[in-house]
Amino acid sequence: MSRGTALRRLAAHEGRWWLSLGWWVARRRIGVAPGERALGYAGAQAALVYGLTFACVVETVGLGVLLAGKAVVHEVMLFVDVYTVLTILGLQAAAVTRPHVLGAEVLRLRDGARREIRIPLERIASVRYDLRFTKERDKNGDVTELAVGGQTSVTVELTEPVVAVRLLGQRETVRTVRFHADEARVAVAAVRAAMAARGGTPDGDAAPEGDAAPEAGGAPVRQG
Structure with a gap:
């Protein structure tokens, strides 16, 4: 560039x-239209x-x-x-x-004024509560993170990749998006409901309320 x-x-x-x-x-x-749901972060x-x-x-x-x-x-x-x-x-x-925005067809994830990732609901394979502390070494080529305060709390897995554009124009093709929402479990439930409303079949519904205790390395540990 x-x-x-x-x-x-x-x-x-x-x-x-x-x-x-x-x-x-x-x-x-x-950018929050009538009928769309704002998910603050x-x-x-x-x-x-x-x-x-x-x-x-x-x-x-x-x-x-x-x-x-x-x-x-x-x-x-x-x-x-x-x-x-x-x-x-x-x-x-x-x-x-500029909160995250959940519409009838698209989930728009934002990072303030820096960038926005548009994810069609039809491409979401699963969405789950997943509290992580972020570290650069834990990232790989098909994962992008929109962290707030050094943490993410929701993980979205995709059936098809989407293109994420960073502030300076770098483009990355990703299949997993991690982001933060202030009410993460509410956000997960809202996305699942939107997917169900349009005929999607999200997985990850087993034990949706299970907490994940984060490790400093970014990988969560499920508590029994």
């Missing part, structure tokens, strides 16, 4: 999270985001005091600090206003 294309994609991403700030303030969601990172925001605000005030006698430096640092705070809040706003 050329540097120009990468820069354009980054600029478009920044524009999307700026837009998300406005939608967040207005308490509206992007931003809650898992909220504490971290607000903690970072608070730390940045404290730093801004502290630097303002230290640089009070240096007007130019103070203004530059003030701009940087304010932009940093808005960036952090913008990423959270993008996650809040």
Whole structure:
């Protein structure tokens, strides 16, 4: 990919999270049509985001005091600090206003304003609650993860692969998608119900409420 294309994609991403700030303030969601179900995932990172925001605000005030006698430096640092705070809040706003969306035919999985994976319900072989802590070494070529707070909680296995496009345009063909939902078991039940409504036959229904205790390596261990 050329540097120009990468820069354009980054600029478009920044524009999307700026837009998300406005939608967040207005308490509206992007791309959720009537009759579709929103599956939120931003809650898992909220504490971290607000903690970072608070730390940045404290730093801004502290630097303002230290640089009070240096007007130019103070203004530059003030701009940087304010932009940093808005960036952090913008990423959270993008996650809040762009939830996963379950429709009658398609499950759309989102990663804030960074990317979206469209999965036709007819291609879903199974969907299950599956809490995992993510690690780069555990990934292989046909698995993609949309982790939040370093974890995923739902695994979708596909009968046919789908194409996932990353922020900078890298394309990957995947047969397994792991994502996080704040109410993971509710999300699993909703997807299964949507599949049943259109005549799908999802497996993985045995012991759907069984908890999985995550290992640090990403592989769950079933508790008896």
